[in-house]
Amino acid sequence: MKVKPKTALISVWDKTGLIEFGKGLQRLGIEIIATGGTAKLLKENDVPVTAVADYADYPEMLDGRVKTIQPKIQGGILALRNNHNHMEQLKAHNIKPIDIVVFNLYPFEQVVSKGAQMDEALENIDIGGPTSIRAAAKNFKDVIVVIDSEDYPWIIKELEENGDLSFQQRLKLATKVFRHTSEYDRVIQKYLKGQNER
Numbered sequence: 001m002k003v004k005p006k007t008a009l010i011s012v013w014d015k016t017g018l019i020e021f022g023k024g025l026q027r028l029g030i031e032i033i034a035t036g037g038t039a040k041l042l043k044e045n046d047v048p049v050t051a052v053a054d055y056a057d058y059p060e061m062l063d064g065r066v067k068t069i070q071p072k073i074q075g076g077i078l079a080l081r082n083n084h085n086h087m088e089q090l091k092a093h094n095i096k097p098i099d100i101v102v103f104n105l106y107p108f109e110q111v112v113s114k115g116a117q118m119d120e121a122l123e124n125i126d127i128g129g130p131t132s133i134r135a136a137a138k139n140f141k142d143v144i145v146v147i148d149s150e151d152y153p154w155i156i157k158e159l160e161e162n163g164d165l166s167f168q169q170r171l172k173l174a175t176k177v178f179r180h181t182s183e184y185d186r187v188i189q190k191y192l193k194g195q196n197e198r
Contacts, residue, residue, distance in 0.1 A: 004163050005099035005144065009077070010042075011035040011052075011068060011129065012104045017149040021102070022047040024156035030100065035068065055096075068128040077101060077135045081142045101136035102146040105129040105180075109187045118195060125188055133177045140174035141167070147180055 008030050012018055015038070022042045025032055032049045034042060042049045056072040068074075076098035079086040090097060106126040116124070136145035144165055146155060151173065158165055165173075 005030055005159065007031045007033065007076070007096050007098050008100035008102060009033050009052075009068070009073065009098045009132070010038050010102040011132070012038050012102065012149075013106055014104045014149065015041055017152045018042070019045045019047065021149070021152040021156065022049070024152070024160075025100070028156075028159055031096075033098070068132050071095065073098070073132070074135055077132060077143055078139055079142075080139070098136075098143065100144045100146065101132055103129045103133050104147055104149070105184055108184065108191075112187075112191050121191060126184070130181050130184065134181060137174035137177035140170045144170060145173050145177055147173075147177055 005028075008025055010018070010022070010032060011034060018038065018041060022032060022045070026047050032042065032047065033052055033055050034049050035052050039049045039051045052068060052073065056070055058070060058072075071093065072095050075090060075093070075095045079090050079095075079097055081087065081097060087097075089095075106124045106129065108121070108124045108126070111124045112121050133145055133147055136143040144155070146152070155165065158169065
């Protein structure tokens with residue numbers, strides 16, 4: 001039996017369509033947890049949001065290198081909702097199931113295409129983003145994973161009309177994740193290989 005999504009985690013570099021999407025989630029009564037810049041923009045536009053640091057009771061650290069790789073986030077994404085033991089562990093550690101994960105990744109390809117130096121390029125290798133969306137895609141039966149702002153309108157419409165996404169819609173979104181992360185890694189590998197051959 002499907003459970004209506006209650007909590008969304010959002011962390012986007014490209015904030016196209018974010019405000020409208022956030023307001024759509026708000027209308028649906030879905031709680032939003034978000035990282036720094038994403039939370040700031042939503043708050044500025046009157047969308048209630050809890051900062052990741054406040055929810056996890058742990059600060060974003062190392063200049064933003066560590067934000068979402070922690071048990072209160074990844075546990076909430078990876079827990080199987082039909083596994084009693086998983087759900088009991090979440091309850092014991094005060095972890096909310098995260099039902100929707102919305103991320104887009106640092107713009108590595110755009111940065112290196114402009115001739116970025118190695119240090120800048122390395123800082124634009126996203127770690128928490130791929131980890132979170134891969135976790136959500138792995139658990140797509142329980143977690144809706146969104147990486148493309150063009151999907152925002154139909155997802156909100158589907159949630160408004162049906163309260164949830166279908167198995168096939170969830171699978172389609174999860175498949176998009178693995179295609180995207182494999183391409184993201186390919187671009188990084190190509191860049192680093194090029195640096196090695198200089």
